[in-house]
Amino acid sequence: MDDKVPIYDTVFMVDDDPIVNFVHQKIIGNIGIVNEIRSFIDPRKALAELRSELCHAGKSILVFLDLNMPKMSGFEFLEFMELEDFSLNVDVIVVTSSICENDRLLAELHPRFLRDFVTKPLKAEDLKKIVAYP
Amino acid sequence: MTDGFEKKRLQDLKSMKLLDTLPEKEYDDLTNLAAFICDTPISLVTLVTNTRQFFKSHHGISITETPIELSFCAHALKTPLDVFIVEDARNDMRFKDNPLVKGEPNVVFYAGMPLVSSEGNALGTLCVVDMKPRKLEQKQLEALRSLANQVTHLFELRKNRMEIERSEKRFKGLVQSGSDLIAILDFEANYQYVSPTSVNVLGIAPEEFVGKNALEFIHPDDKEAAYASLLRLENEKQLTLKPFRFKHGDGSWRWIETIITNLTDDPAISGLVANSRDITTRITSEKAIKESERRYSDLFHLSPQPMWVYDIDTLKFLDVNKAAIKHYGHSYEEFLNMTIRKIRPETEIIKLEANLKLSQQKEKHYTHGEYVHRKKNGEEIIVDIRTNILSYKGKKAKVVLVTDITERYKYMQAMEAQNEKLKKIAWTQSHVVRAPLARIMGLIDLLKEDSPSVDQKEKEQLLEHIFQSATEFDEIIRNIVNTTQHSSENYTLGE
Numbered sequence: 001m002d003d004k005v006p007i008y009d010t011v012f013m014v015d016d017d018p019i020v021n022f023v024h025q026k027i028i029g030n031i032g033i034v035n036e037i038r039s040f041i042d043p044r045k046a047l048a049e050l051r052s053e054l055c056h057a058g059k060s061i062l063v064f065l066d067l068n069m070p071k072m073s074g075f076e077f078l079e080f081m082e083l084e085d086f087s088l089n090v091d092v093i094v095v096t097s098s099i100c101e102n103d104r105l106l107a108e109l110h111p112r113f114l115r116d117f118v119t120k121p122l123k124a125e126d127l128k129k130i131v132a133y134p
Numbered sequence: 135m136t137d138g139f140e141k142k143r144l145q146d147l148k149s150m151k152l153l154d155t156l157p158e159k160e161y162d163d164l165t166n167l168a169a170f171i172c173d174t175p176i177s178l179v180t181l182v183t184n185t186r187q188f189f190k191s192h193h194g195i196s197i198t199e200t201p202i203e204l205s206f207c208a209h210a211l212k213t214p215l216d217v218f219i220v221e222d223a224r225n226d227m228r229f230k231d232n233p234l235v236k237g238e239p240n241v242v243f244y245a246g247m248p249l250v251s252s253e254g255n256a257l258g259t260l261c262v263v264d265m266k267p268r269k270l271e272q273k274q275l276e277a278l279r280s281l282a283n284q285v286t287h288l289f290e291l292r293k294n295r296m297e298i299e300r301s302e303k304r305f306k307g308l309v310q311s312g313s314d315l316i317a318i319l320d321f322e323a324n325y326q327y328v329s330p331t332s333v334n335v336l337g338i339a340p341e342e343f344v345g346k347n348a349l350e351f352i353h354p355d356d357k358e359a360a361y362a363s364l365l366r367l368e369n370e371k372q373l374t375l376k377p378f379r380f381k382h383g384d385g386s387w388r389w390i391e392t393i394i395t396n397l398t399d400d401p402a403i404s405g406l407v408a409n410s411r412d413i414t415t416r417i418t419s420e421k422a423i424k425e426s427e428r429r430y431s432d433l434f435h436l437s438p439q440p441m442w443v444y445d446i447d448t449l450k451f452l453d454v455n456k457a458a459i460k461h462y463g464h465s466y467e468e469f470l471n472m473t474i475r476k477i478r479p480e481t482e483i484i485k486l487e488a489n490l491k492l493s494q495q496k497e498k499h500y501t502h503g504e505y506v507h508r509k510k511n512g513e514e515i516i517v518d519i520r521t522n523i524l525s526y527k528g529k530k531a532k533v534v535l536v537t538d539i540t541e542r543y544k545y546m547q548a549m550e551a552q553n554e555k556l557k558k559i560a561w562t563q564s565h566v567v568r569a570p571l572a573r574i575m576g577l578i579d580l581l582k583e584d585s586p587s588v589d590q591k592e593k594e595q596l597l598e599h600i601f602q603s604a605t606e607f608d609e610i611i612r613n614i615v616n617t618t619q620h621s622s623e624n625y626t627l628g629e
Contacts (some may be wrong), residue, residue, distance in 0.1 A: 019599045023576040068565035097568035100561055120572030
């Protein structure tokens, strides 16, 4: 395992599909880069939790964000983060089944938070590469 | 005498062209008579220039000129209306040292009457000279004056003759070398005279026409009309014949335009004067222009696409074709009473005015663009317009070619809508269809890894998830197939 692997305090997994969250949980667990993993199938709940978590200063959080979700899309989620001026300690990895180039461009409109854009399925190798170089 | 007068006098003298000419009997008769009447041995007609005096006639003396310094006549000219008399030059301060007095011919007596031209210039004198002192009687002086008048008459006659000669020469030059052919005919159109220019104009020498009839040379189809015109001349002084074809010396037919003037009453002519010129080039190019005009007019009127011509300044329609009448619903007369503003909806007028301003500034000849037009029934159509500037009956105009692209435009819009729909479908597929597939791939990855975190129970769970995802995937694909078929049916109906 790489020496430089950063440790996030918490990972938020936001995907309306619980199986996807389950798969991601397994992958992250295998790499072992975080202390706490929390999964959400409702992005609105994830957003609310994130808000309260950020009251604790200095906490670093990684968000796995799906784009196409019924109650709130990943783009809306990102826009709320912009609007509410979330702390820069939050990194977002968009993990989507979309292979549309347009979706990638839209996500890149939020460079403050976007760490990377990954097309499903997320692989352990990819994740290692992403988190290795902040 | 001022320099101006002297200059005019010298010009007058020069124009007579008498200086240094040979003696002529008419002048010699007059000097002869003057000497006889005045009973003197010598009589002269002198012409005085600024350097010498020339003797046009010299009776009783052989010299033909002397320098001006020795001239008695130069003195005489100072009083143009009076005779100048020196009774005894030997006692006269002005002349006693004159070589002509001191030596040969020993002039003693001089009487000179100035010769005044019709222009009022004293050109010289008629004078009598004797070698002894004399006095002239009044009768003799009067006779001298009369003879001097005769001399000036001779001058005038000479001048007139020269004028006539010059104009004759000029006329002859015109007739002989001009590009027009001049002929004199009788009422039967028989040639009496043909100018030498016939060689240039018709390739036929003038003498070949003599004794022939003009109608022989005229094209059979034009003969009758030409003859009919000739008959009209019995009542008319002058007329222009309708252009006719005339057989050129080389055998070709040339178009000839002729003006005939009836000068039978003029004894110098006593015939019909025909003034002809070759206008073949003009006729041919006129025919070519008419042909091309007809062809373009056909192109315009028979075009299946609407076309019109409008005045750039007033924006009024000047001409419209049948297709435009049919397409827009206005009649031809309605169109000609309208400006191009009338076929534009109100919302387009601003655009129209802006365009007009622009084209006035730029003077661009060819333009192309898409506009909205309105038919008589109010229906709005989208048109592709191509224009070009041209001159129409002396007005600056634009010709317009219209292509109605409303249908094409609607079709394009439908295509774009359909494209939009397809994009949406693609997006949905990317998200919805790929979702279970991506999930299956992720699950299989976990199984493959054979990691310690996945126990036997979890493996079974993973397989169950894979099966569920596959079923979901199958359902989605069935759905898509149904939706696509449905939507393409919709499109067909919509069209």
